[in-house]
Amino acid sequence: MASVTVRSSSHDYEVLIGKGLRHNLVEFISSGYTSILVITDSTVKDHYLQDVKESLSEATPVFTAVVPAGESSKSMVRYEELLDSCVDVKLDRKSLIIALGGGMIGDLAGFVASTYLRGIDYIQMPTTILAHDSSVGGKVAINHPKGKNLIGSFYHPVKVIYDIETMETLPESEIRSGYGEVIKHAFLSDEDWAHRLLKGKLSELSVKQLESDIMKGIQVKASIVEKDEREAGIRKYLNLGHTLAHAIEAELGYGEITHGEAVAVGLLFMMKLSNELKGAQLPIQAYKEWLDDNNYPVSVLTRIRPDRMLERMMLDKKTLRRKINFVLLHELSDPYVVEIEEAQLLEQMSLLINEVSGE
Amino acid sequence: MASVTVRSSSHDYEVLIGKGLRHNLVEFISSGYTSILVITDSTVKDHYLQDVKESLSEATPVFTAVVPAGESSKSMVRYEELLDSCVDVKLDRKSLIIALGGGMIGDLAGFVASTYLRGIDYIQMPTTILAHDSSVGGKVAINHPKGKNLIGSFYHPVKVIYDIETMETLPESEIRSGYGEVIKHAFLSDEDWAHRLLKGKLSELSVKQLESDIMKGIQVKASIVEKDEREAGIRKYLNLGHTLAHAIEAELGYGEITHGEAVAVGLLFMMKLSNELKGAQLPIQAYKEWLDDNNYPVSVLTRIRPDRMLERMMLDKKTLRRKINFVLLHELSDPYVVEIEEAQLLEQMSLLINEVSGE
Numbered sequence: 001m002a003s004v005t006v007r008s009s010s011h012d013y014e015v016l017i018g019k020g021l022r023h024n025l026v027e028f029i030s031s032g033y034t035s036i037l038v039i040t041d042s043t044v045k046d047h048y049l050q051d052v053k054e055s056l057s058e059a060t061p062v063f064t065a066v067v068p069a070g071e072s073s074k075s076m077v078r079y080e081e082l083l084d085s086c087v088d089v090k091l092d093r094k095s096l097i098i099a100l101g102g103g104m105i106g107d108l109a110g111f112v113a114s115t116y117l118r119g120i121d122y123i124q125m126p127t128t129i130l131a132h133d134s135s136v137g138g139k140v141a142i143n144h145p146k147g148k149n150l151i152g153s154f155y156h157p158v159k160v161i162y163d164i165e166t167m168e169t170l171p172e173s174e175i176r177s178g179y180g181e182v183i184k185h186a187f188l189s190d191e192d193w194a195h196r197l198l199k200g201k202l203s204e205l206s207v208k209q210l211e212s213d214i215m216k217g218i219q220v221k222a223s224i225v226e227k228d229e230r231e232a233g234i235r236k237y238l239n240l241g242h243t244l245a246h247a248i249e250a251e252l253g254y255g256e257i258t259h260g261e262a263v264a265v266g267l268l269f270m271m272k273l274s275n276e277l278k279g280a281q282l283p284i285q286a287y288k289e290w291l292d293d294n295n296y297p298v299s300v301l302t303r304i305r306p307d308r309m310l311e312r313m314m315l316d317k318k319t320l321r322r323k324i325n326f327v328l329l330h331e332l333s334d335p336y337v338v339e340i341e342e343a344q345l346l347e348q349m350s351l352l353i354n355e356v357s358g359e
Numbered sequence: 360m361a362s363v364t365v366r367s368s369s370h371d372y373e374v375l376i377g378k379g380l381r382h383n384l385v386e387f388i389s390s391g392y393t394s395i396l397v398i399t400d401s402t403v404k405d406h407y408l409q410d411v412k413e414s415l416s417e418a419t420p421v422f423t424a425v426v427p428a429g430e431s432s433k434s435m436v437r438y439e440e441l442l443d444s445c446v447d448v449k450l451d452r453k454s455l456i457i458a459l460g461g462g463m464i465g466d467l468a469g470f471v472a473s474t475y476l477r478g479i480d481y482i483q484m485p486t487t488i489l490a491h492d493s494s495v496g497g498k499v500a501i502n503h504p505k506g507k508n509l510i511g512s513f514y515h516p517v518k519v520i521y522d523i524e525t526m527e528t529l530p531e532s533e534i535r536s537g538y539g540e541v542i543k544h545a546f547l548s549d550e551d552w553a554h555r556l557l558k559g560k561l562s563e564l565s566v567k568q569l570e571s572d573i574m575k576g577i578q579v580k581a582s583i584v585e586k587d588e589r590e591a592g593i594r595k596y597l598n599l600g601h602t603l604a605h606a607i608e609a610e611l612g613y614g615e616i617t618h619g620e621a622v623a624v625g626l627l628f629m630m631k632l633s634n635e636l637k638g639a640q641l642p643i644q645a646y647k648e649w650l651d652d653n654n655y656p657v658s659v660l661t662r663i664r665p666d667r668m669l670e671r672m673m674l675d676k677k678t679l680r681r682k683i684n685f686v687l688l689h690e691l692s693d694p695y696v697v698e699i700e701e702a703q704l705l706e707q708m709s710l711l712i713n714e715v716s717g718e
């Protein structure tokens with residue numbers, strides 16, 4: 001078992017990463033809670049809820065609440081239902097919420113925990129690779145019909161318990177999605193790690209490799225968030241690849257492509273801009289091959305129109321000027337923020353689309 | 360104009376108290392906001408919304424949202440509506456919410472501000488005397504059908520702007536309500552102030568007196584909350600008089616009697632317990648006269664049944680043992696928490712009811 005300590009403005013918390021942790025929860029969870037509510041989704045429930053319930057202390061009453069799997073559960077309706085559950089099972093100030101699932105459940109259950117009785121303890125038990133990103137950093141939220149994550153708080157878990165074994169049931173697309181954010185963290189922090197990732201195939205991933213990647217990803221995220229919890233400065237670097245990714249997700253409609261897959265495509269555009277406009281020498285060819293080898297849906301680029309992408313990006317950034325701030329890389333592990341003009345963005349996007357179509 | 364600085368875990372903020380402040384808001388509000396949403400209730404709107412809008416900078420777009428006056432607006436439905444308004448008028452991270460109203464608006468608008476985009480700035484502009492209590496301390500919340508303030512956050516305003524002049528339109532019952540909390544703060548902190556209050560009549564209150572009482576009340580609240588923001592210890596003292604008050608409010612149904620009036624009656628019971636059971640010599644006779652002179656609804660005591668009150672108090676405290684923690688006073692300005700047994704509570708309550716009926 002590996003462990004990372006994360007410092008936050010309110011308290012420090014441990015991230016435990018290891019195989020089969022869900023079978024030993026009594027060891028990791030304080031016995032002082034009056035009751036526990038496990039919140040999970042309908043898919044994760046079938047796989048892991050029983051294990052989790054069995055491994056919690058018999059001395060503490062355990063309740064469960066299940067929402068339908070999928071991003072659409074990160075909604076006001078589910079939020080209200082879950083608060084009703086908290087009231088119904090009489091959670092008090094000394095109760096605990098466990099968020100068992102991917103980033104959707106982490107964000108939703110975390111927001112419930114942050115506002116029930118003005119905030120009670122919660123533990124993240126991530127069951128997706130992508131959730132290595134969402135389980136650390138304290139951002140919790142639900143979506144509004146008009147935009148993602150518009151309603152939420154900054155509220156840190158008291159612990160993150162990451163059972164690597166639960167990744168075994170993940171469908172391929174969710175592994176790809178998770179590794180979109182893993183490789184982002186590598187690009188942001190560590191050249192050697194990035195090159196190692198680019199040499200590997202996701203279908204041949206070992207548990208050891210996965211555990212190490214998740215731990216390194218969490219360390220990168222934690223160290224940035226510790227320095228800038230409220231995104232006043234360097235936390236922006238975590239948006240590497242995300243400006244285009246958000247535009248693609250919005251354009252295709254959520255669910256068409258996973259978040260991490262969109263990020264992986266966004267990273268390709270980031271490399272293009274860094275190299276062509278700013279003279280960087282990022283390994284764009286190797287990255288393209290890695291995307292292809294692992295079946296990332298790079299072809300979505302042929303389905304989008306540069307001008308529409310641009311409008312979406314400007315909407316997203318609420319900018320009135322015809323320029324957009326991008327996170328780019330001088331070289332691997334050396335990010336910076338720079339303003340890029342509309343015309344250049346359009347040109348580079350068209351070039352990239354042509355390259356991708358031509359292949 | 361008087362001013363008090365409040366320290367919180369996230370930032371320090373100023374409470375400005377003075378006559379006519381609503382006419383000079385440009386002076387007190389930073390000009391850096393991209394837009395402002397004023398949230399108020401239907402009654403306060405008619406009195407003061409126009410003044411407030413006219414005195415905000417013309418350079419910043421100002422929007423308004425109005426909810427029906429009354430405690431029932433502190434609900435999930437209104438919360439959602441207000442979030443929709445935030446989205447509709449496109450508030451961004453650099454927008455400001457102004458909570459213009461009593462404690463209901465402060466709690467509701469503060470909760471909206473705490474969760475929109477994971478928290479944006481808000482300013483409290485209290486328009487009731489009671490709100491001297493609610494506008495400081497960072498507790499924001501809405502009610503759940505099953506209980507008051509079950510959903511909320513700790514989230515401090517960036518400023519409190521208290522225009523004493525707005526108190527002039529308050530109905531008598533709201534002045535009484537506010538002074539229930541004022542006298543609580545006096546009992547908790549300052550013998551001289553308490554005696555001065557007991558000698559005065561609310562109907563003869565001068566603006567100068569009011570300003571001074573509000574400022575002193577805020578200082579007491581702030582100094583306790585600064586030492587114990589999350590109610591782990593001494594913040595409990597602020598519940599002086601509240602254990603019975605909550606039971607009375609719940610028993611009579613909310614709206615039958617104002618919160619501060621219920622607190623004033625609760626303080627009488629607190630004095631009774633302190634004197635009879637613990638040998639204190641609190642000025643219970645003078646306090647009874649003050650309550651009578653100012654038309655506090657002490658007679659509600661004749662409408663309640665001690666055994667039902669007890670059940671409610673135990674429910675409220677979620678206690679299984681037949682004992683309840685009370686905040687009592689050794690003497691004025693010397694609070695402590697003590698456990699009192701059921702039988703004693705029943706006896707003292709019956710005695711008090713008899714005294715009150717006999718008068």
Ligand SMILES: NC(=O)c1ccc[n+]([C@@H]2O[C@H](COP(=O)([O-])OP(=O)(O)OC[C@H]3O[C@@H](n4cnc5c(N)ncnc54)[C@H](O)[C@@H]3O)[C@@H](O)[C@H]2O)c1
Pocket residue numbers: 041042043044047069070071074101102103104105107127128129130131133134135136137138139140149166167168169170171174177259
């Ligand atoms: N808070 C943050 O900082 C942050 C950061 C990044 C992403 N997010 C959020 O995270 C969410 C995306 O997270 P996600 O990709 O984990 O989505 P998710 O939680 O919806 O999980 C993806 C799918 O995988 C299923 N699943 C989860 N664990 C499984 C397992 N072990 N085996 C089989 N199936 C499993 C789920 O039921 C779901 O259908 C988004 O809502 C995003 O906004 C938040």
Ligand SMILES: NC(=O)c1ccc[n+]([C@@H]2O[C@H](COP(=O)([O-])OP(=O)(O)OC[C@H]3O[C@@H](n4cnc5c(N)ncnc54)[C@H](O)[C@@H]3O)[C@@H](O)[C@H]2O)c1
Pocket residue numbers: 400401402403406428429430433460461462463464466486487488489490492493494495496497498499508525526527528529530533536618
């Ligand atoms: N957050 C805290 O720490 C805290 C502390 C105490 C109370 N509270 C909350 O405060 C609320 C009670 O506050 P309140 O008593 O101010 O109630 P309120 O805001 O409902 O105001 C009482 C009534 O007075 C009217 N009113 C307000 N200002 C007026 C003015 N200047 N002139 C004429 N009418 C005016 C209102 O429209 C309302 O009808 C409760 O919801 C309570 O839970 C919160």
Ligand SMILES: [Zn+2]
Pocket residue numbers: 133181242259263
């Ligand atoms: Zn992401």
Ligand SMILES: [Zn+2]
Pocket residue numbers: 492540601618622
């Ligand atoms: Zn009160």
